[in-house]
Amino acid sequence: MTSTAGGDNQVSERAQHFLKVLIERYIRDGQPVGSRTLSKETGLELSPATVRNVMADLEEMGLVSSPHISSGRVPTDLGYRLFIDSLLTVKRLAEQEVAAMRRQLNDLGDASTLIERASQLLSGVTRLAGVVMMPRHEHGAFRQIEFLSLSGGRVLAILVTSEGEVHNRVVNTDRSYLPAELEQAANCLNAMFTGQDLHAVRRRLVADMKTTREHMDRVMLQAVEMAQGVVEAAEGTDDCFIAGQTNLMEFNELASVERLKQLFDAFTEKSQILHLLDRCIAAEGVQIFVGEESGYQLLDDCSLVTAPYGSDDQVIGVLGVIGPTRMNYPRVIPLVDMTARLLTAALKQQ
Amino acid sequence: MTSTAGGDNQVSERAQHFLKVLIERYIRDGQPVGSRTLSKETGLELSPATVRNVMADLEEMGLVSSPHISSGRVPTDLGYRLFIDSLLTVKRLAEQEVAAMRRQLNDLGDASTLIERASQLLSGVTRLAGVVMMPRHEHGAFRQIEFLSLSGGRVLAILVTSEGEVHNRVVNTDRSYLPAELEQAANCLNAMFTGQDLHAVRRRLVADMKTTREHMDRVMLQAVEMAQGVVEAAEGTDDCFIAGQTNLMEFNELASVERLKQLFDAFTEKSQILHLLDRCIAAEGVQIFVGEESGYQLLDDCSLVTAPYGSDDQVIGVLGVIGPTRMNYPRVIPLVDMTARLLTAALKQQ
DNA sequence: GTTAGCACTCGTATAAATCGAGTGCTAACC
DNA sequence: GGTTAGCACTCGATTTATACGAGTGCTAAC
Numbered sequence: 001m002t003s004t005a006g007g008d009n010q011v012s013e014r015a016q017h018f019l020k021v022l023i024e025r026y027i028r029d030g031q032p033v034g035s036r037t038l039s040k041e042t043g044l045e046l047s048p049a050t051v052r053n054v055m056a057d058l059e060e061m062g063l064v065s066s067p068h069i070s071s072g073r074v075p076t077d078l079g080y081r082l083f084i085d086s087l088l089t090v091k092r093l094a095e096q097e098v099a100a101m102r103r104q105l106n107d108l109g110d111a112s113t114l115i116e117r118a119s120q121l122l123s124g125v126t127r128l129a130g131v132v133m134m135p136r137h138e139h140g141a142f143r144q145i146e147f148l149s150l151s152g153g154r155v156l157a158i159l160v161t162s163e164g165e166v167h168n169r170v171v172n173t174d175r176s177y178l179p180a181e182l183e184q185a186a187n188c189l190n191a192m193f194t195g196q197d198l199h200a201v202r203r204r205l206v207a208d209m210k211t212t213r214e215h216m217d218r219v220m221l222q223a224v225e226m227a228q229g230v231v232e233a234a235e236g237t238d239d240c241f242i243a244g245q246t247n248l249m250e251f252n253e254l255a256s257v258e259r260l261k262q263l264f265d266a267f268t269e270k271s272q273i274l275h276l277l278d279r280c281i282a283a284e285g286v287q288i289f290v291g292e293e294s295g296y297q298l299l300d301d302c303s304l305v306t307a308p309y310g311s312d313d314q315v316i317g318v319l320g321v322i323g324p325t326r327m328n329y330p331r332v333i334p335l336v337d338m339t340a341r342l343l344t345a346a347l348k349q350q
Numbered sequence: 351m352t353s354t355a356g357g358d359n360q361v362s363e364r365a366q367h368f369l370k371v372l373i374e375r376y377i378r379d380g381q382p383v384g385s386r387t388l389s390k391e392t393g394l395e396l397s398p399a400t401v402r403n404v405m406a407d408l409e410e411m412g413l414v415s416s417p418h419i420s421s422g423r424v425p426t427d428l429g430y431r432l433f434i435d436s437l438l439t440v441k442r443l444a445e446q447e448v449a450a451m452r453r454q455l456n457d458l459g460d461a462s463t464l465i466e467r468a469s470q471l472l473s474g475v476t477r478l479a480g481v482v483m484m485p486r487h488e489h490g491a492f493r494q495i496e497f498l499s500l501s502g503g504r505v506l507a508i509l510v511t512s513e514g515e516v517h518n519r520v521v522n523t524d525r526s527y528l529p530a531e532l533e534q535a536a537n538c539l540n541a542m543f544t545g546q547d548l549h550a551v552r553r554r555l556v557a558d559m560k561t562t563r564e565h566m567d568r569v570m571l572q573a574v575e576m577a578q579g580v581v582e583a584a585e586g587t588d589d590c591f592i593a594g595q596t597n598l599m600e601f602n603e604l605a606s607v608e609r610l611k612q613l614f615d616a617f618t619e620k621s622q623i624l625h626l627l628d629r630c631i632a633a634e635g636v637q638i639f640v641g642e643e644s645g646y647q648l649l650d651d652c653s654l655v656t657a658p659y660g661s662d663d664q665v666i667g668v669l670g671v672i673g674p675t676r677m678n679y680p681r682v683i684p685l686v687d688m689t690a691r692l693l694t695a696a697l698k699q700q
Numbered sequence: 701g702t703t704a705g706c707a708c709t710c711g712t713a714t715a716a717a718t719c720g721a722g723t724g725c726t727a728a729c730c
Numbered sequence: 731g732g733t734t735a736g737c738a739c740t741c742g743a744t745t746t747a748t749a750c751g752a753g754t755g756c757t758a759a760c
Binding site for chain 3 (some may be wrong): 067
């Protein structure tokens with residue numbers, strides 16, 4: 001397992017060190033790194049010519065490439081991958097930095113504002129685009145439902161979950177109902193469902209609709225229908241907050257207007273981003289997609305660094321940042337990780 | 351009032367016609383318009399040389415300018431202003447077009463989704479950025495308030511307005527309250543305020559806090575405080591929806607990345623946009639700011655076309671589009687106008 | 701294994717030349 | 731008087747030529 005230089009498929013210790021220095025340098029100033037520069041930077045006393053030999057090896061293995069034949073080397077996706085998996089030394093965050101971050105997530109009662117703030121926090125500290133997925137499923141349990149009749153036979157259904165989230169939906173009904181009728185229906189539903197998981201509630205509601213249709217009275221039937229609507233709304237909040245999109249405009253590797261338009265369109269559309277985040281929900285800790293690894297052409301020259309967050313030992317969502325492949329991983333990774341921890345803590349103390 | 355050519359300060363009929371044709375042409379293809387082109391376009395049988403004379407007059411009056419000494423003419427802000435005020439012929443919208451628009455605003459119970467859709471509609475039909483201000487003040491009247499105790503002494507306050515809007519806020523309290531206490535307090539507040547204007551309610555709450563502090567029991571005091579919180583939240587929803595921002599990336603007059611960043615930052619910040627919209631709320635119908643007229647440096651090369659919308663004869667908000675000064679006014683103006691009418695109608699039938 | 705030397709590549713920067721759309725002006729025309 | 735043809739001129743955009751330099755690969759010597 002030790003190594004002299006020139007192993008065929010194995011990357012020698014020295015070559016790895018060179019790759020590390022190269023990437024760190026490239027991350028710093030975005031220019032292709034030449035042999036002269038690198039020979040000064042490694043610490044080892046080696047001439048540019050030697051460095052060139054090593055670089056040629058690295059290139060052969062697909063870890064670096066040169067934009068043109070006579071230009072320095074640039075890391076490839078694969079190079080970044082090796083760097084991230086085994087070369088990179090994450091810097092611990094300064095105590096006061098963590099404190100500053102914690103302060104930004106403090107005292108924000110509502111879960112959804114908390115999540116919004118988290119995405120702003122992410123984009124602020126990393127200078128990239130921050131994204132936080134809304135808690136997936138598990139919106140907690142049914143707590144209370146209420147109906148208020150509006151004009152024109154429409155009814156406002158309000159659902160409160162055990163997490164303190166409030167969902168509402170306006171439902172068109174075929175006739176208008178008396179407040180007393182609605183109140184009674186609500187009481188009935190509350191008695192049946194309070195404390196139960198939203199998922200279960202929805203299943204039950206759907207089942208009720210089918211099986212006991214003929215036994216229910218008009219009002220109750222309508223009530224079940226309305227409840228179904230608002231529960232679906234509560235569960236289906238498949239959404240995410242994205243902040244700091246404009247940070248991406250600062251990077252000249254993304255500076256073409258067409259490129260930016262693609263990205264921004266994806267940000268407003270959100271569904272692709274959500275899919276991608278969804279794939280990270282199972283990961284243990286920080287997960288990284290470099291460049292084309294994501295499989296989305298859209299993010300070809302971007303990387304995604306994510307971490308799951310939860311509330312009680314249970315993962316309920318994913319957050320992360322999107323930026324150019326050339327991002328400061330050693331700094332971004334602990335920042336994303338810490339944000340996930342802080343958000344988890346903040347949600348727990350609710 | 352009739353005119354031969356060359357009036358000193360007065361713009362001759364013919365010059366106005368030329369200006370009109372020039373602007374229409376410029377709007378179409380974005381290139382400075384030369385004398386040769388224009389002489390073919392006017393319909394009149396005039397040589398380029400004659401056209402040049404007229405152009406010189408227009409330039410003297412500040413209605414057009416040439417980017418370089420040997421390039422065609424481009425309208426100035428002032429030129430656009432004259433065009434808009436007295437030259438432009440708005441095209442009536444096709445019946446089916448209106449129908450298609452109406453369809454997009456149909457059947458969307460909730461007021462705030464309706465408004466979101468309106469901004470999407472605007473951006474879709476104009477291919478510019480659409481913006482709709484949330485209804486200003488006048489969120490309707492107090493309808494019902496409710497308190498639910500959460501863990502850790504926090505209370506969830508829910509307010510429903512007569513418009514069917516639901517606002518909620520989590521409030522930290524000093525001790526935990528029994529459901530019965532909270533219910534009683536809510537009943538009390540409901541009895542006092544139901545049907546009253548939110549403004550009045552807030553004033554009353556603030557007054558109560560001050561004057562009768564010592565006569566109120568603990569629970570009631572806390573309830574008033576919480577109510578105040580949620581009413582403020584309801585009134586203070588000073589927000590707007592912006593859609594189709596990425597449309598602006600299509601215009602090469604805005605295509606520099608720095609320029610776009612400024613704009614997009616303003617869109618996420620929103621406060622400047624809101625101020626600007628706010629100034630249009632008093633206007634009768636469609637209002638237009640061309641270029642620097644807005645007074646916001648940010649929008650120097652952009653125009654803003656707005657129209658107020660209302661619910662019952664009463665203006666409650668403003669909507670509009672933002673795009674480059676070179677936008678298709680004859681088409682955009684009726685589109686904005688129509689969207690305002692449709693939104694007004696859709697809100698009324700709620 | 702390391703290194704100096706050298707020919708070679710190729711993007712970038714600079715300068716010169718060319719092109720052409722469009723101008724202003726003048727003098728002739730109706 | 732307004733209108734027009736003619737002409738010299740301007741100036742951005744495009745092309746071409748040239749030079750520069752950072753960096754490479756390769757070879758031969760250490």
